[in-house]
């Protein structure tokens with residue numbers, strides 16, 4: 001027997017190896033193996049097992065890693081699709097489906113020494129005092145970790161060993177699972193009686209789950225997960241759950257998950273990394289993993305230690321954990337059989353991986369659902385244009401929760417025209433008189449306030465009054481941000497930092513009048529402290545939230561009412577639920593509106609709606625102040641009215657005109673290098689290749705009609721042009737943007753063009769399909 005192996009080095013091909021007799025019957029599709037490759041030993045995944053190979057003199061597999069096949073056949077198929085669609089080497093796609101903690105050769109279970117009480121035959125011996133003390137402890141607990149016993153009894157291993165010699169206890173080495181939530185007190189929760197809207201939505205989901213349960217084998221899915229196909233499938237089993245903040249989406253997820261368990265199936269719940277707070281995880285554990293069922297829910301995210309991740313993953317692989325909750329890469333969790341995938345906050349950009357394979361976890365979820373006959377539920381208060389479009393085209397089914405539970409009202413949103421605020425005084429104040437007044441009232445009424453500004457630091461730039469010099473990063477085309485506590489200027493991209501100059505750094509100027517402009521959260525906090533000296537103010541952004549626990553501690557204090565005003569970046573925009581917050585202030589709502597990105601309006605709308613949703617989650621109606629310089633921009637006005645559909649309708653017109661997603665699909669090619677001329681030249685070369693091979697291909701004799709020769713008729717090529725962020729970490733960057741509706745075809749053609757492409761040594765090309773970040 002031979003095995004075909006995909007090695008962990010991106011060679012874009014697989015190699016055959018012999019299965020040696022001692023491994024016969026143990027090597028299967030998905031097994032991780034170590035094989036010889038030239039003089040090296042390399043890890044890889046078995047992608048096929050066959051009787052014989054076309055090649056002779058095969059080298060044998062050295063060993064198998066892990067007892068069970070690590071990549072299931074289904075996940076392997078998904079990885080193949082990712083490699084093709086996202087235009088990356090299959091080895092890279094395959095590598096990303098297993099967490100490092102599982103792939104690593106020395107990852108394994110942790111074994112620890114346990115002490116266990118043995119049944120006593122005959123009369124209990126009289127023990128010396130120290131042994132008796134230890135005995136008293138262990139007798140009560142029956143079993144515990146040796147280390148724990150030693151610590152509790154203030155004794156030594158030798159003393160415990162004496163008890164073992166007397167036959168009173170047994171000491172043995174056993175696997176001890178690392179449970180990241182072992183110290184959490186989780187109180188079991190019961191299903192809530194749903195309101196009519198919720199019940200209707202859940203009913204549709206569970207009916208779809210029952211329907212796929214009875215249908216025969218998986219149909220071949222479309223190659224493009226979230227684009228409408230010409231042949232509409234009978235009722236889609238992908239749902240978009242559009243529910244305003246606080247409408248009870250999570251309760252629907254919980255009850256749908258219960259249904260999956262009843263069917264004997266497992267499920268995956270994706271949440272953005274930023275929402276993977278203990279608060280979120282607890283809600284799922286409380287329903288499914290409290291009391292006696294300790295391991296039903298596994299959690300996968302980047303804050304776990306490698307050991308914890310290893311254990312959580314294997315609990316899933318062994319089928320002991322049936323529900324997985326995690327960030328982006330949890331979409332590859334080896335749940336089998338898979339009944340349900342939930343993608344919460346489906347519009348979130350963190351679902352897109354910004355390095356190869358550049359997959360979008362929401363789209364992978366839709367694809368995996370189709371491949372494995374699982375129902376997919378995408379949930380959001382502000383759905384992505386893509387998902388809503390797919391509903392309109394009949395590709396997804398729309399479920400709506402238009403009201404908050406218990407008839408709580410949506411917060412009242414007031415847009416404050418900051419151009420007016422400016423006229424009244426000298427400069428632009430941070431707080432409009434209206435917002436200041438509203439904060440004062442909240443302090444008097446002992447209610448809480450959240451102030452949002454999506455930029456950290458103190459001032460966003462340092463500008464010379466005389467010559468206009470702006471302090472920029474030497475490595476990136478970005479201005480440096482002033483951080484007051486450390487008295488440094490810092491680049492938020494590459495981390496470069498330097499001391500604040502006393503005079504203008506421009507050699508010809510050297511003017512001492514250098515001033516700060518722009519606004520960051522540090523300054524908001526600072527000015528707020530001066531305006532309201534009696535208020536208890538805390539800031540939450542990446543500068544202060546450094547340790548794993550910081551986030552939880554501050555939110556705990558806020559919940560306990562020990563903080564009056566919370567100032568923060570997008571970290572505080574999502575999912576928080578605090579009944580006593582009755583005021584939300586958005587300091588600078590149009591900050592992201594004028595960026596060179598076709599999604600700028602959509603992002604602003606989403607962020608404003610999400611932040612506004614933090615207000616009035618209790619009995620008192622919430623109030624939101626949105627400070628803006630372009631108060632009549634549609635993104636701001638539709639957010640003010642909580643009108644997602646209105647926003648969608650006007651936004652889709654612009655997207656359709658320009659063939660931007662969701663009306664078309666984008667592939668973004670980035671060329672990167674230290675020499676700008678070379679980068680530019682290479683970009684032009686790439687463009688010519690695309691033009692000649694994809695846009696208007698010369699028909700080759702004999703190849704007429706074959707897919708690759710036909711080209712793509714609706715292809716639009718823009719660029720090459722300097723990227724909006726021309727320099728990043730000392731590299732120059734140029735973009736070529738391609739737009740088409742036939743992205744699966746384009747991906748394949750791009751792979752054919754880019755693999756043999758010869759570029760100068762120091763210029764690299766990356767291909768991003770369905771990019772989220774256009775900078």
Ligand code: ADP
Nearest residue numbers: 192193194195243245246247248249250251405
């Ligand atoms: P969303 O996920 O849409 O923001 P949640 O699921 O967090 O909303 O629900 C908000 C709050 O309302 C939660 O505390 C939840 O327990 C509660 N809730 C959900 N559904 C109901 C219901 N049918 N009746 C009463 N309370 C509910």
Ligand code: ZN
Nearest residue numbers: 473476491494
């Ligand atoms: Zn920089």
